Amino acid sequence: MKLAFVLTAALSLTGTVQACAYYKNCHCQNSDGMPNDEATEASCKKGHIRERTEMGVTFKECHYYQYFFFGYDALSNCKFRKRCKKNGASGEDSSCRDKQGKAHG
Structure with missing residues (x-):
């Protein structure tokens, strides 16, 4: 139980900012802060799925x-959040990391 609470708190802090930005990595979350693998796979339109382990939990x-x-293309956390909700994630936000600067186009 303690591990779930610590993991939830840690994952919640990694990308809960509501402002739109670009990131290299994102995953969908449920309302309890835990990753939602099915919604993440369905939401990953461009790019590819990788497995990541944090605090003993693989997602x-x-x-x-x-x-x-003249720039780069990366994942928009705002677009990814909308796709997560559309694909069944119950969390208020997606979790993204490796924030980038200004995107191309």
Whole structure:
């Protein structure tokens, strides 16, 4: 029980900011803060799924990053959040990490 609480708290802090930004990695969450693998896989339109382990819990994460001469393309946390909800994640936000600067186009 303590592990679930600690994991929930840690994962909640990794990407709960509501402002839109671009990230290399995102995953969907349920309302309890735990990852939702099915929604993550369904929401990962561009990029590919990787497995990640944090605090002994393994979950699926969408990874996408493409560099261009005048910028890059990465995952928008706002778009990813909407896809997560559409695909059944009950959490208020997605969890994203590896924030990037200004995206291309």
